Every structure is written in C-alpha cells, then in structure tokens.
Amino acid sequence: MTSKDREREYNRIAANRISRLDGGLPVHVAIARRPSITLRNKLKRMGLEGEHITDLIQMIDEIGMQETLQHMPLGVRFATVKQAQRPPSIWRPKSNDS
Amino acid sequence: MNRDIFPPAIVNLLLSEGQRFTAYGQTRQALGTGILPLIGSARGGKTSLAYCMIDFVIQHTTRPVILESFPDVVLKEGIPEHWRGRVTNTPFNQIAGVEEPAVWLVDDTGTSFNSRDSMTSNSKTLAKVAGVLSHFGGGMTVIFTSQLLSGVDVSFMRYTTLAPCIRFIDPDVIGQERKEWIGQVKNAQHELRSVCQDSMMRDYFYSIKDNLLVKAPFPDWLNKDKDPRKADLLSRPMRYHTAQKKAEMIGQKMTKKKVKE
Numbered sequence: 001m002t003s004k005d006r007e008r009e010y011n012r013i014a015a016n017r018i019s020r021l022d023g024g025l026p027v028h029v030a031i032a033r034r035p036s037i038t039l040r041n042k043l044k045r046m047g048l049e050g051e052h053i054t055d056l057i058q059m060i061d062e063i064g065m066q067e068t069l070q071h072m073p074l075g076v077r078f079a080t081v082k083q084a085q086r087p088p089s090i091w092r093p094k095s096n097d098s
Numbered sequence: 099m100n101r102d103i104f105p106p107a108i109v110n111l112l113l114s115e116g117q118r119f120t121a122y123g124q125t126r127q128a129l130g131t132g133i134l135p136l137i138g139s140a141r142g143g144k145t146s147l148a149y150c151m152i153d154f155v156i157q158h159t160t161r162p163v164i165l166e167s168f169p170d171v172v173l174k175e176g177i178p179e180h181w182r183g184r185v186t187n188t189p190f191n192q193i194a195g196v197e198e199p200a201v202w203l204v205d206d207t208g209t210s211f212n213s214r215d216s217m218t219s220n221s222k223t224l225a226k227v228a229g230v231l232s233h234f235g236g237g238m239t240v241i242f243t244s245q246l247l248s249g250v251d252v253s254f255m256r257y258t259t260l261a262p263c264i265r266f267i268d269p270d271v272i273g274q275e276r277k278e279w280i281g282q283v284k285n286a287q288h289e290l291r292s293v294c295q296d297s298m299m300r301d302y303f304y305s306i307k308d309n310l311l312v313k314a315p316f317p318d319w320l321n322k323d324k325d326p327r328k329a330d331l332l333s334r335p336m337r338y339h340t341a342q343k344k345a346e347m348i349g350q351k352m353t354k355k356k357v358k359e
Binding site: 088089090092093094 | 100102103104105289292293302307308309310311312313
C-alpha cells in the first residue's frame with residue numbers, strides 16, 4: 001500500500017467518523033464556505049425569513065460549494081452532478097425458443 | 099429451458115462452435131470454447147448454476163458433457179433421466195484423449211486445482227490446457243466452481259475467453275480475492291444486493307462479461323423437497339467419493355505400515 005493509498009484510507013475513516021457525530025454536519029458546513037454560516041447567523045439575528053431569504057442562503061451555499069469543488073478533480077465534480085438513480089441491469093430473456 | 103435464458107457471453111461459450119444465437123437483435127455465431135468460472139461461497143448455489151448450464155448444453159447442443167472426477171454413484175443415481183448417455187466422469191488429466199467438443203464441469207476447483215498445488219501434475223495439465231482449449235476436441239468449454247478466484251491457479255485464467263459468474267460471497271472473505279478481480283467481485287455483490295430477496299442471494303447471479311444480473315434458474319430435479327437423495331448427490335457430489343479418494347483430493351498421502359523387525 002502506497003502512502004497515497006494510506007492517506008485516502010485515513011481520509012475515508014475520518015470522514016466516516018465525522019458523519020457519525022451528532023448525525024453528521026450540515027452540507028453548508030461540510031463543503032460550502034464560511035459566508036454560508038455567517039450569513040445565516042446575520043439573517044437570524046435580524047429576524048429575516050421568507051422565500052427570498054431562502055433563495056439568498058441557497059445562492060451563497062451554491063457559490064461556496066462550487067468554490068470547494070473547483071479544487072477537486074473532474075471525476076469528483078462529475079460524481080456530484082444530480083442524476084436519476086440507475087435501475088439494476090437485469091437480463092430479460094425474450095423466451096423465443098429457437 | 100429457453101435458449102435465451104442466459105445472457106450472450108455465457109451462451110457464446112455453452113453452444114457449439116459456429117452455432118447461431120440471437121443477442122440484442124443480432125444473429126451471432128457461438129465461439130464454443132472458453133472458461134466459465136462460477137464463484138460464490140459455500141451453499142451459495144454455484145453447483146446448481148453449473149448444472150443449469152449443463153442442462154442448457156444437453157438441451158440445445160450435441161456436445162458431450164464431462165462431470166470431472168464425479169463419483170460413479172452420482173452418474174448412476176443422481177443425474178436427471180434426460181442426461182443419460184450424454185454424461186461421463188472422465189478425469190481432467192485425460193483431456194487429450196477426448197475427441198469431441200466436450201463441456202467439462204470441474205466442481206470445487208479450490209480442492210482439485212488449488213493455487214498452492216500449482217506444480218502438481220493435475221494443475222500443470224489444467225494450466226497448459228487453458229492455452230489450447232480451442233484445439234482439443236474441436237473446442238472445449240470448462241465450467242468450474244470455486245469459492246474465490248484467488249484459490250485457483252492463475253495460469254488457468256490467463257489464455258482463453260472467460261465469462262465469470264459471481265454469486266453471493268461472504269463479506270469477510272472478499273478481501274482475500276485476487277487484486278485483478280476484487281473490484282468486479284465487490285461490484286457484483288453490490289448489484290446482487292440491490293435485487294436479491296434470498297439471504298444467500300441465490301435468486302440472481304452476476305455475469306461480469308455482460309455486466310448484467312441474471313435470474314438464476316432452479317430446475318425441479320434439484321429441489322430437495324422432491325427427491326432429497328438425488329438433490330444431495332448433485333448438490334455435493336464429492337461427499338460420495340470413497341474415504342481414500344477424498345484423502346487423495348485434499349493431498350493426504352496414505353502412510354505405509356511399518357514392518358516390525
């Protein structure tokens with residue numbers, strides 16, 4: 001096992017343990033940037049709520065996530081793309097006995 | 099048993115060379131030679147699947163079938179009626195003497211052709227034969243069962259066309275699989291878990307070559323409730339060898355009695 005392999009394994013173990021702490025971290029804390037947290041806090045203190053506030057939070061989260069993903073390899077970025085779950089590929093005989 | 103019960107990669111090796119079959123709407127000619135490794139943990143349905151493939155061969159081809167080193171009692175009492183006259187139990191080391199495009203079933207390869215015995219004459223035969231399987235008898239197919247590919251001598255899988263089928267493998271054992279197969283074996287287990295209802299995942303198997311899950315057939319003559327003796331003869335044939343033969347299979351040498359002087 002190379003040191004790279006060990007590093008990957010260690011990272012997987014660490015991520016797995018963090019995900020078990022109090023049910024894991026929210027997405028905006030785990031992979032977005034600091035403004036996602038500070039903006040939430042600011043809006044909360046100001047008592048602001050509503051659809052436009054949710055949109056604002058979503059936008060700042062998305063910008064933060066994209067900044068994080070920018071440093072990731074293409075494969076990781078591609079794997080995060082939203083897609084429909086693939087049904088299992090099962091052989092389906094046409095049963096035309098010839 | 100319908101002709102398209104198995105996916106193309108398997109049918110390709112089970113039919114005789116040149117026999118036509120339809121795959122994804124196109125007519126193809128079967129290769130008729132290669133190796134079908136059936137991998138799975140004990141009681142996971144490897145041998146049952148092998149019998150279904152043999153049944154397919156008997157129903158859809160004229161190829162002779164060889165149940166390698168099976169006890170005579172299995173051939174006399176265990177096999178279904180429609181197999182009679184088509185099946186023999188020739189040992190694998192006599193493959194050069196077989197003149198027809200036979201389909202061999204080598205059950206529990208981990209015992210007979212173990213990677214730790216790679217230099218024994220039996221294993222050497224197997225390894226050499228893999229390279230010329232298409233020449234012998236006009237093209238032969240070998241179906242072998244094993245609990246892991248790491249237990250089988252690697253030479254056997256180097257030269258010819260393979261179509262591995264994966265059944266349930268105990269998660270604690272998978273780590274011991276060969277590094278070149280472990281990814282595919284793990285993927286197969288993941289795919290099987292997504293559809294199987296049975297605790298040993300015997301309702302489906304995964305064909306690596308086709309990248310497909312396949313519903314596992316289970317004929318009546320293998321059903322324990324119908325005829326327990328016949329089902330057991332077929333399910334664990336090696337049980338019915340003599341004690342001496344069993345000892346030979348696991349490499350024990352019979353000790354000579356010392357003569358007192």
